[in-house]
Amino acid sequence: MKQEIIERFTKYVKVNTQSDPNSDTCPSTPGQLELGNMLVEELKAIGMEEVTIDENGYIMATLPANTDKDVPTIGFLAHMDTAPEFTGANVHPQIVENYDGGDIVLNKSLNIVLSPKDFPELANYKGHTLITTDGTTLLGADNKSGIAEIMTAMAYLIQHPEIKHGKVRVAFTPDEEIGRGPHKFDVAKFGAKFAYTVDGGPLGELEYESFNAAEAKITIKGKNVHPGTAKGKMINSMKIAIEFHGQLPANEAPEHTEGYEGFYHLLSFQGNVEETMLHYIIRDFDRKQFEARKAKMQEIAAKLQETYGKERIAIEIKDQYYNMREKIEPVREIVDIAYEAMKNLHIEPKISPIRGGTDGSQLSYMGLPTPNIFTGGENFHGRFEYISVDNMIKATNVIIEIIKLFEQKA
Numbered sequence: 001m002k003q004e005i006i007e008r009f010t011k012y013v014k015v016n017t018q019s020d021p022n023s024d025t026c027p028s029t030p031g032q033l034e035l036g037n038m039l040v041e042e043l044k045a046i047g048m049e050e051v052t053i054d055e056n057g058y059i060m061a062t063l064p065a066n067t068d069k070d071v072p073t074i075g076f077l078a079h080m081d082t083a084p085e086f087t088g089a090n091v092h093p094q095i096v097e098n099y100d101g102g103d104i105v106l107n108k109s110l111n112i113v114l115s116p117k118d119f120p121e122l123a124n125y126k127g128h129t130l131i132t133t134d135g136t137t138l139l140g141a142d143n144k145s146g147i148a149e150i151m152t153a154m155a156y157l158i159q160h161p162e163i164k165h166g167k168v169r170v171a172f173t174p175d176e177e178i179g180r181g182p183h184k185f186d187v188a189k190f191g192a193k194f195a196y197t198v199d200g201g202p203l204g205e206l207e208y209e210s211f212n213a214a215e216a217k218i219t220i221k222g223k224n225v226h227p228g229t230a231k232g233k234m235i236n237s238m239k240i241a242i243e244f245h246g247q248l249p250a251n252e253a254p255e256h257t258e259g260y261e262g263f264y265h266l267l268s269f270q271g272n273v274e275e276t277m278l279h280y281i282i283r284d285f286d287r288k289q290f291e292a293r294k295a296k297m298q299e300i301a302a303k304l305q306e307t308y309g310k311e312r313i314a315i316e317i318k319d320q321y322y323n324m325r326e327k328i329e330p331v332r333e334i335v336d337i338a339y340e341a342m343k344n345l346h347i348e349p350k351i352s353p354i355r356g357g358t359d360g361s362q363l364s365y366m367g368l369p370t371p372n373i374f375t376g377g378e379n380f381h382g383r384f385e386y387i388s389v390d391n392m393i394k395a396t397n398v399i400i401e402i403i404k405l406f407e408q409k410a
Contacts, residue, residue, distance in 0.1 A: 001152060002129070005392050009131065009148040010093045012038075013140040018088035019081035019178045026184055027057040027174030031088075032080045039080075039147065039172055046155040048170070056174070056184045063154055063168040069410040071166025075195035076153075076399060077359060077370070078146030079176035082138060083381040092134040095389075101126040106383070107135030114384050121202070121378060129389040139385040141377035145392055146198035147172055149375060153399040165403045166410065169195075173359060179320055181359040187368050194334045195370040197360045198399065202350075203391045204342060205374035208328045208335050209353040210361040211262070211283040212290035213320040216297050218244060218278040220271070221312045237276040240308060241269065244278065247300045260285050260353060262293060285323055285353055321357050324364035324371075331369050337409070338373055341401035347394060373398060 015035040020028040027033060036057050043051045043061045050062040057080075065071060082088040096104055101123060104114040112135030116122040133139045150170050157163055169192045173181045176199075200207060222237030248264050250256075257263045262284030270277050282297070284290035294317050301315040328335065335351075342349045354361075360370030376391030 001156070001393055001396065002389060004155070005148055005152050005396065006095065006131070006389055008151055009141075009145060009387075009392070012144040012147055013091045013093055016089040016091070017081045017140070019084055019175045021084055021178040026180065027081070028178060028180070029081070032174045033057050035080050036172065036174070039151075042151065043154075043170075046151070047158040048154060054186075058174070058185055059172040060190060061170050063157060063165070063170070065165065065167040066161055067164040067166060067407055069164075069166070069407060071407050071410040072193040073167040073169060073191055074403065074406055075169040075171060075190060075192035075368070076150045077171045077173060077195055077197050077363075078150055078199060079143045079173045079181055079359060080147065081175050081177050082140045082142065082144075083177045086138045086382050087136075088138055088140055091137045091140055093139060094132045094134055096130040096132060099125050099128050099130050104130070104132060106132055110135055112136075112383065114386065119379065119384065124202075125388050128391070130386050131389060132386040133383055135383050138380075138382055139377075139387065141375065141385055141387040142380035143176065143199045143375070145375040145377055145387050145395075149198055149392055149396045149399060152396045153403075156396070156400060157403065163400070163404060165407045168403055176359050179357070182362040182366060185359075185363065185366070187363070187366050190368065192368060194331065195360070195363065195368050196334075196338065196399075196402065197358045197370055197372045198375055198395065199358050200372050200374035201377055201380065203374055203376060203388075203394060204348050204350040206335065206338055206342065206349045206351050206371065207354045207358075208351075208371040209285060209325040210321070210323055210357050211285060211355065212287055212322050213357055213361075214282045214290070214294055214317055215320060216280040216282060216294075216315065216317045218280075218301065219314045220244070220276045220278075222273050222275060224273040234273065235308065235312070236273050238271050238273065240304060240313070241271060241276040241278055244300055244304060245269075247303075248296070258355075262286070262289055264293065264297075282317075287323065287326075321361040322365060324361045324369075327364035328369045328371055334369060335371050337405050338371060338398070338402055341398050341405055344401055345394065345397055347398065
């Protein structure tokens with residue numbers, strides 16, 4: 001299984017599937033379709049049935065049941081795109097066998113080093129086979145590792161028909177990194193009662209809580225006048241923007257929060273005297289606190305409108321997704337089965353909230369309760385991203401064990 005999963009993963013990451021938030025197409029970039037068509041051929045080659053790819057790049061396939069038991073159809077999903085924050089072009093994965101616990105030179109000529117001094121969790125991987133970047137790109141383990149693990153699990157089950165299981169559906173989706181993953185996903189066509197995204201990080205992660213999420217865009221109109229004659233006339237939109245930001249709690253930002261703490265995050269500040277635009281994301285696990293955060297931003301905007309004129313400050317807030325716990329709690333047994341699967345494989349489950357979102361956040365509200373399980377990766381979205389092949393194999397085995405448990409409990 002080790003060589004099989006390495007070959008799959010390193011093949012996938014070489015396709016540039018970086019998504020683009022400024023694109024109106026679905027998928028947002030052509031590389032995702034390139035990988036999608038490759039995956040379709042591979043799904044057919046390993047023996048999956050009902051393999052489809054639609055005009056928006058959503059891939060679905062079926063592993064038919066081989067038991068007479070009435071087992072609920074379950075699904076496994078992973079996304080094809082990589083993050084827009086860092087380049088996914090010309091990825092050159094490097095394999096480090098039997099990691100010795102020391103520095104890993106990613107790029108000698110550029111002096112880029114993956115060091116346990118900067119990333120102490122590397123100590124957990126001594127003796128593992130690691131896959132890293134060459135220091136000039138991200139790796140794409142988020143989420144091509146999930147694709148490789150699902151594909152390897154399906155191939156294993158097809159090769160081992162003695163393992164009894166119900167019907168399993170798999171899906172590979174575009175544009176998760178820009179929040180659009182489930183937007184055109186056909187839940188009815190997928191036909192699963194429950195699903196799991198294989199999109200987590202380190203070994204043992206099991207997540208069924210996500211942020212409630214919104215974005216806020218504030219546009220501030222100023223009035224530019226020659227500075228030599230500006231007294232009583234100039235209105236500097238950037239200064240109003242600074243005033244807006246200054247009224248938010250300084251300690252409720254990503255760099256000061258963890259666990260279940262929510263935040264306001266200023267993504268961009270662009271402007272001049274005449275016009276300034278602020279772009280925020282708002283996050284909180286608690287629905288009431290989430291609504292309070294949105295109200296706080298509206299209140300700040302209203303106060304500034306009173307001071308500078310209603311026409312000068314415009315605020316637009318849009319909800320993005322909600323805490324999937326609300327939809328998963330009523331069917332908590334799907335979390336319990338994943339927990340049991342890990343324990344059966346001597347993996348200690350680590351249940352924690354996702355300080356972010358996955359496709360499962362939206363899918364759970366679309367009628368498909370979808371918790372999230374680990375892939376084995378670390379440092380997603382940047383040049384220091386890496387993944388343990390040992391833990392990729394464990395993630396693959398968790399998928400297989402979940403499928404076995406659903407059949408056994410039917």
